[in-house]
Amino acid sequence: MNLVYLDNNATTMVAPEVVEAMLPYFTNEYGNPSSIYDLAHGANEAVKKSREVIADFLGAKDPKEIIFTSCGSESANMAIKGVLDVNRNKKHIITTRVEHPCVLNLYKDLEKKGYQVSWIDVDFKGELNVGQLLKAITPDTALVSVMMANNETGTIYPVDKIAEAVKMQNPETKVFVDGVQAAGKIPINLKDTKIDLFGISGHKFHAPKGIGALYVKSGTMLSPLVVGGHQEKGKRAGTENVPYIVGMATAAKLAKDSLDDELTRVKVLRDKLEKGILSNVKNAVLNSKSSNRVPNTTNIGFQYVEGELILLHLNDEGICASSGSACTSGSLEPSHVLRAQGVPFTSLHGSIRFSLSRYTTEEEINYTIEKMPVIIEKLVKISPFQKELKEIFK
Amino acid sequence: MWEYSNKVKEHYKNPKNVGSIENADAIGEAGALACGDKLKIYLKIDNGIITDAKFQTFGCGSAVASSSILTEMIIGKTVDEARKITNKDIADELDGLPPEKMHCSVMGHEALEDALKNYFGEEKVENKKENPQKIICNCFGVSEAEIINAIKNGAKTLDEIKEINYAGGGCARCVPNIKMLLDKYSSKKETALNPVQFILKINKVLETNVAGELGKDSGGIELVNVDGKDVYVKLTGTCSSCKNATLTLKNFVEKQLREHVDEQINVIEVK
Numbered sequence: 001m002n003l004v005y006l007d008n009n010a011t012t013m014v015a016p017e018v019v020e021a022m023l024p025y026f027t028n029e030y031g032n033p034s035s036i037y038d039l040a041h042g043a044n045e046a047v048k049k050s051r052e053v054i055a056d057f058l059g060a061k062d063p064k065e066i067i068f069t070s071c072g073s074e075s076a077n078m079a080i081k082g083v084l085d086v087n088r089n090k091k092h093i094i095t096t097r098v099e100h101p102c103v104l105n106l107y108k109d110l111e112k113k114g115y116q117v118s119w120i121d122v123d124f125k126g127e128l129n130v131g132q133l134l135k136a137i138t139p140d141t142a143l144v145s146v147m148m149a150n151n152e153t154g155t156i157y158p159v160d161k162i163a164e165a166v167k168m169q170n171p172e173t174k175v176f177v178d179g180v181q182a183a184g185k186i187p188i189n190l191k192d193t194k195i196d197l198f199g200i201s202g203h204k205f206h207a208p209k210g211i212g213a214l215y216v217k218s219g220t221m222l223s224p225l226v227v228g229g230h231q232e233k234g235k236r237a238g239t240e241n242v243p244y245i246v247g248m249a250t251a252a253k254l255a256k257d258s259l260d261d262e263l264t265r266v267k268v269l270r271d272k273l274e275k276g277i278l279s280n281v282k283n284a285v286l287n288s289k290s291s292n293r294v295p296n297t298t299n300i301g302f303q304y305v306e307g308e309l310i311l312l313h314l315n316d317e318g319i320c321a322s323s324g325s326a327c328t329s330g331s332l333e334p335s336h337v338l339r340a341q342g343v344p345f346t347s348l349h350g351s352i353r354f355s356l357s358r359y360t361t362e363e364e365i366n367y368t369i370e371k372m373p374v375i376i377e378k379l380v381k382i383s384p385f386q387k388e389l390k391e392i393f394k
Numbered sequence: 395m396w397e398y399s400n401k402v403k404e405h406y407k408n409p410k411n412v413g414s415i416e417n418a419d420a421i422g423e424a425g426a427l428a429c430g431d432k433l434k435i436y437l438k439i440d441n442g443i444i445t446d447a448k449f450q451t452f453g454c455g456s457a458v459a460s461s462s463i464l465t466e467m468i469i470g471k472t473v474d475e476a477r478k479i480t481n482k483d484i485a486d487e488l489d490g491l492p493p494e495k496m497h498c499s500v501m502g503h504e505a506l507e508d509a510l511k512n513y514f515g516e517e518k519v520e521n522k523k524e525n526p527q528k529i530i531c532n533c534f535g536v537s538e539a540e541i542i543n544a545i546k547n548g549a550k551t552l553d554e555i556k557e558i559n560y561a562g563g564g565c566a567r568c569v570p571n572i573k574m575l576l577d578k579y580s581s582k583k584e585t586a587l588n589p590v591q592f593i594l595k596i597n598k599v600l601e602t603n604v605a606g607e608l609g610k611d612s613g614g615i616e617l618v619n620v621d622g623k624d625v626y627v628k629l630t631g632t633c634s635s636c637k638n639a640t641l642t643l644k645n646f647v648e649k650q651l652r653e654h655v656d657e658q659i660n661v662i663e664v665k
Contacts, residue, residue, distance in 0.1 A: 306430060308454035312406060325430060325454070333563045334430060349430035349452075382412050382458060384434040384450035385427070 004319045004364040006273075008204075009151050009181060009297060009355035014247070015206040021250040022208075025243035033240050034231070043242045050249030054213050057252035058179075058198060059189030067214045067232045068245050072180040072201030073102040074225065075214040078236065079176045079197040080106055082222035083143050084115075087174070090142035094118045094133060096157070097340040098126070099147055103178055104336070107145070120146075125289040126155040126341045130162060137169045144175050148182035148198075152324055152337040152353055154297025155290040156186065163194035174220065180204055184255035185262055185294040196220045202244070206357070207251035211244035258358050267295035269365050270356050274298045276369030281376050283392045285347050287324075287338055296356040299324070299338070301347030302376055303392060304385040310352055313375045319368055324351040346388075398455060399489035405459035410466055413448045422509025424501045426567065429532060431457050431498070435465070435505040439513060444468050444476055449505075456488075456495040460502040463487050468506065477510055479503065497535025504529070530575070531568045536561035541572060545579040552576070592655070593620050599654045600627070604647055608633055615647065623658045625651060628665075639663065 005013065031040035033047050047068075055063040069075045080103070084093075095107050097119050111117045118136040121129045128146070137144070144166050149156050163175040176197040182188060184205030190198055198215040202208065216222055216235070228237025255262075277300055278284050287299040302310060307325025314321055324335025325348075334348050343351065354368070380389055398406075415436040425431040431453040438446035447465040451458050464484055468476045481503035485491045491499055526539035536559050544558040552572060556563040562572045587595060597617050608615055613633030619626040627647065629639055636642070640663070648661040 304427075304452060306453050306457070309406065309458060312455045316407060333560070345428045345430075349427075382409060382450060383452050384423075384432050385452060386414075386450070 001318055001364070001367050004368060006354040006356060006360070006364075006368065007320045007322050008357040008360075009154075009353065010322055011203045011209060012206045012357055013359060014203075014208050015251055015254055017254060018207055018247045018250045022243040022247040025246055029242070033242060034229075043240075046242055046246050047240050050245045053249040053253055054200075057183070057188070057256050058200070058215050059187075059191050060215055061191040062218060064233070065190075065215050065218055067216060067236050068240060068248075069199075069212040069214055069236060070210055070241070071212045072100075072178070072199055072204070073212075075199030075201070075212045076100075076103050076176070076178055077106060078214055078225040079199055079216075079222070080110075080143065080145065081225055083174045083176065083197070083220075084110070085223040086221040087142045087172075090140050090172075092116045092118070092138055092140040093143045093145065094120065094136050094141060095145040096120045096122065096128060096133075096147070098122055098128075098150055098152075098155075098337045099145070100151055100178060100180065103145060103147070116140075122155075122341050124342050126150065126153045126287075126337070127290050127292070128157045130158065130165075133162065134165050134169065137166060137173065139170060141170055141173045144173055145178070146175075147178040147180075148188075149179075149185065149294045149297075150337060151181045152335055153288040153290070153299045153341075154181070154293040154355075155288065156182070156292045156294060159195060160193045163196075167194045181294065181297075184252070184259075185296055187259060190215055190217070197222075202248035202251060205251050205255045207248040208244060211241060211248045213248070261358050263295050266356050266358055266360065269360055269362060270296055270298055270354075272362075273354055273356075273365045273368060274300070276365070277372050280369065280373045283347075283376065283380065283389065287341075287343055287347070287351055289341075296360075297353065298355075299351060299353045301338075301343060302350035302352065302379075303347045304383045304389050305350040305376060305379045307350050307352060309379055309382075310350060310375060313379065314352075314371070317371045317375070319371065322353050322355075324353065325349045396456070396492045396495065398459075398492070401463070401487075401489045402456055402459040402491065405462040405488070406455040409449075409451075409458050409462035411448045411462065411469075412450070414450060415446060415448050418448075420509040420513035422505040422507065422512055424504035424508060425453070425532060427452065428567070430454075431501055431532075433457065433461050433501050433505045435461070435502075435509050437468075437509050437513070439473060442473050444471055444473065453498065453501070454495070456491050457498040457501060459488055460484050460491070460498045461505075464502040464506060473510060473513065476506065479506065494534075497529075497532070500529055500535040501532070504532075530571050531561035531563075534560040534563065538575065541575050542579050545576060550576070550580055589620075593617075595655050596620060596625055596651060596659075599650055600647070603650045603654065607646070608642070611636075618664045623656060624660045624662055626662050626664050629663060 029042040031043045033044040051063040051066045054066045107117050120133045146157050146159050148159050159177045166173050174196045177195050179198045180201045183200040196217045200213050202211040224235050226237045283303040285301045287301050307323030311323050324338045418436040419439040420437040422435045424433045434450045436448045447469050449461040449465050451461040481499040484499040484502050528538045530538050540559050541561050544555050549555045555561050562569050612631050614630035616628045618628050643661050651659045
């Protein structure tokens with residue numbers, strides 16, 4: 001078995017069609033889209049077309065609502081800082097305890113700078129306390145910020161309904177949705193929602209790293225994060241990254257075309273993996289408890305075994321996954337997402353996320369299901385919690 | 395991903411001396427489930443020589459590797475030789491650990507120390523007082539000295555300390571100890587108050603902590619001047635003619651100000 005890549009929420013393989021589509025824009029069509037001569041025309045057209053494709057991908061009403069950025073973090077920073085900057089009299093923000101660190105840390109920073117942040121809880125299944133969110137809205141609320149799908153557990157949050165309810169209570173409040181983990185995995189149709197801002201990142205759906213986009217609903221005031229030239233209608237300065245924009249658009253089209261596959265075949269494989277592990281490994285417990293999840297993600301905790309150790313042994317078998325364990329993250333803190341949903345310490349540190357893609361095969365899933373009990377059995381022997389494990393394995 | 399040495403990889407892939415020893419002569423423990431690291435070490439000791447050692451570890455790759463190599467290091471050594479092994483020796487034997495993972499070697503060292511204390515029937519080492527090298531945050535192996543250093547460099551809250559050296563960010567068992575250090579060492583930082591804040595703070599302490607007490611004896615106090623760390627006050631009411639006034643100033647007023655504002659404050663009475 002070659003490499004089994006089950007960490008597609010971290011990043012994805014660039015689709016061969018995407019590489020193919022990008023290549024001419026490095027060599028023949030290298031012009032600056034802002035230039036006047038014929039050479040630039042091709043680049044300019046490519047950016048224009050790509051904007052239309054991304055608008056279609058996100059179900060935006062108008063391609064003008066799409067701004068190209070360098071990544072998901074930039075999209076989030078631009079949306080959040082941009083909104084707050086034009087609404088300086090409002091000092092209240094509502095967000096969740098389970099946002100991605102790029103968003104979470106920005107709010108922590110804003111909290112220090114004098115903003116009041118309401119942190120919304122999730123329940124043991126990882127589902128958002130929407131009632132708590134709606135109660136937190138005040139006339140001073142500048143921004144409500146909720147991710148569409150959680151990167152660690154795959155849980156989908158009802159952002160359409162939240163946006164609707166927020167606007168009912170305070171039409172001036174802007175709604176930002178971090179859509180990085182949702183794009184390409186579930187249908188998105190922004191024109192039918194009240195969402196003002198929606199960020200995506202190309203490398204999560206088989207485009208290269210270093211390209212993202214922000215949807216800004218027509219009429220939404222936003223001050224730019226990167227100030228300079230007139231590109232992106234003055235909302236994001238910097239010469240357009242033409243090959244990567246083309247790459248992301250190609251990837252978006254492929255993702256849209258294979259959405260059915262994602263929702264059916266990938267989901268079946270994910271469910272098979274999940275059931276396979278849970279039934280073959282006695283100390284395995286499901287952390288992704290919500291039934292409303294993106295089709296490619298599962299998160300499983302292994303009691304009394306540590307996550308990094310599991311990952312290292314998976315790696316030795318050629319399987320790539322990731323962990324909410326303290327030891328694998330640069331920050332050395334266990335997953336804030338799993339802690340927020342109250343996952344006990346017995347399985348928190350041994351939590352493994354498997355995230356599939358449309359390139360995942362049944363053979364790879366079978367291989368993983370077969371390897372997992374062998375690895376865990378080996379690691380259970382090392383654990384000092386023999387008494388507790390004996391109870392579980394009896 | 396961490397940069398692990400080949401030695402670390404070798405030891406987490408195929409750890410040596412895994413398991414427990416029945417009728418062990420000494421058992422030592424370190425870490426806790428909540429922190430994501432727990433180590434148990436079992437020793438067989440004959441005539442002061444460690445003849446066998448086994449371990450069980452709940453932890454990451456480097457924790458398993460540290461435990462595994464530690465058992466190899468101590469088998470055949472005398473108890474006294476084993477006692478001299480430091481956490482750095484363990485890390486060196488593994489051809490180094492990433493800095494963020496040094497706490498794994500600390501844990502190995504602690505478990506060994508615990509086992510040997512247990513063998514000699516001594517008390518646990520934890521309560522050694524005022525040892526700057528003492529590990530406060532076991533999760534991340536952060537010493538008292540490192541935390542004090544973070545406070546001296548301007549960290550004022552637990553979160554700020556976490557940002558600097560992660561201390562308190564794991565199982566949070568050490569949070570009360572960190573808060574104690576914060577209370578103790580960040581008060582010194584208050585000398586950095588600007589002169590106006592310094593005077594306002596003195597005045598506030600005099601009003602809230604001092605005036606009330608003196609008032610009980612129909613006395614009072616007024617702040618006259620502040621010059622550097624010298625605080626000039628005037629006693630009023632019955633206090634002004636009290637023969638114990640100097641005692642009151644030194645034992646009560648000065649003590650309050652030193653405790654709440656600055657340790658070097660001198661209170662001087664103005665008649």
